[in-house]
Amino acid sequence: MTRYEKEKVIVLIGPTAVGKTNTSIELAKRFKGEIISGDSMQIYKRMDIGTAKITPEEMEGVQHHLLDIKDPDESFSVAEFQQLVRKKISEIHSHGNIPLIVGGTGLYIQSVLYDYQFTETPGDEHYREGLEASLEKNGSGWLHDQLLSVDPVSAGNIHRNNTRRVIRALEIYHCTGKTMSEYQEAQSQELQYDVALIGLTMDRDKLYKRINLRVDLMMKQGLLEEVKGLYDEGIRDVQSVQAIGYKELYDYFDGEVSLERATENLKQNSRRYAKRQLTWFRNKMDVAWFDMTDENQHAEIIEDISEFIAGKLQLKSNK
Template sequence: MSNQMPVINLMGPTASGKTALACELYDRGNFEIISVDSALVYQDMDIGSAKPSKEEQALYPHHLIDIITPLEVYSAAQFVDDSTKLIDQIHAKGKTPILVGGTMLYFKALLEGLADNLPNADEKVRQHIEHEAEQNGWEWVYEELKRVDPLAGERFKVSDRQRIIRALEVYRLTGRPITQLQSEQPKQTAYRYNFHNYALLPDRLELHGRIEQRLKKMWEIGFLNEVESLIEKYNLNENLPSARSVGYRQALDFLKNSDRSHKSKLEMEDKSLFATRQLAKRQYTWLRSLQEAHTFKTYLTIKQAQEDLRNLHG
């Protein structure tokens, strides 16, 4: 349709090279970059999130970076609101937005819409659920979820704490299971945009090597010092969504709960590497799911993407 404005979606697992590719496109065309990353929204969480440096951001401005503190919560619904406003502003300037990142839930929400029959988050209800978890353990809370919403119980694991909290919160606010409400909700597609979806999906072994190199660099440039500063400045703790970001969770556990020995540090680094590889695996799964429902161009290497997108102009 002629009235649909173009939006470039550039997706890929962590360390796949998508940000570098977005910056290259920015240099060549009439583009603006919007970050699609649930960790980059947090101020002062720079090294562990592989956030572009201040110098890089000066050259390649990214929207939706550093917009909240680590004490705040940012949802997929907020991302859709913020990104659509930005997309419209960028189009109004005669430019094309490039959305780049690895938070596939955000991309899915933008492409397919979100259920608007679900209640907003209620801090009191959430605190009550977390208090129950402290008193009785997460296994008890998980069993409670399975009792009131068996389908959600099948879909979630006991470690999916945020999802368990949200599902129980919705049940306690509405008296109905979240899975039932979601099944009744028609998709709200962003009809006014013409999405061009690109995915960087490098070979897993190559990606694992890149992840390992990135983590080594993180330790070298002071990631643990960054987490210590976050603990001091914000009283960062494991109950905050920001602290559950890969790398931060393992570093926080090491600094707060270990003897800080060399052996413990090596164990923490191994856990971070494993968790980051697991994140990449989940991102691949999300991407394959999105590819079943939407048209995509997929690239195995950055070079392949660079050559194919050479003539892409904003």
């Protein structure tokens, strides 16, 4: 590789429950790929069912990276993700393989592909400390309302209990006069890699039915017990358990809602998240979309995706 050649990367994105896991395995086998998880919650140990983490059996021998690297009480940032993934991309190329980033956390994936300079993000320590003091006094709802008044887009994307990110978004606006999304868009839009960016989509009604069925399956597989284990350890008010599938069941364990209501909330929040994911990907990234609605056409769709990758990256498929 000459100094002017960019490393090749396949990226597979799409909403929850659209079929990324199976598709990623098939593509990894065809293109001698190693998979890097692009999900901000699958990095956590002991959070398997609720994050729909791939099982060892489902991996079918394909190497996976960035799963189970953090304990549930540890924080994890976009900047850390960017650093880890870029290192993994180079490592995978050194093996003679192709990195395949798979996931649904749009900002995290975007931070890797583009020249996001997190070290240059402005800060104001005194302002941040003031917000932290106000948070102690007024609560997370008040803090989130402050963000909603100046940056409704970020407020819609950041859960009110994720106070660290809420404060960061307010701090960026305070220092730059720009919202977090505006500040990010002002950074370089040049791709850092030679990328084939594939998106999976599906008829909305069918996707929502799949999400509802997935939640029912998660409950049968032991999601309640998985979350109860974290709850009983006193793990709360941290980044990990703000994930969909955990915060809803915490409300149940806190006695705020019935189990039936918590399960319905989980389904509803998952559907809303899928809608936000699709909106993000369509607005922020140049994606080649493939419709997964017709399950009988799965083999043909994989062929179409493979042809797109082979043409875009000048790669030879193993099939």
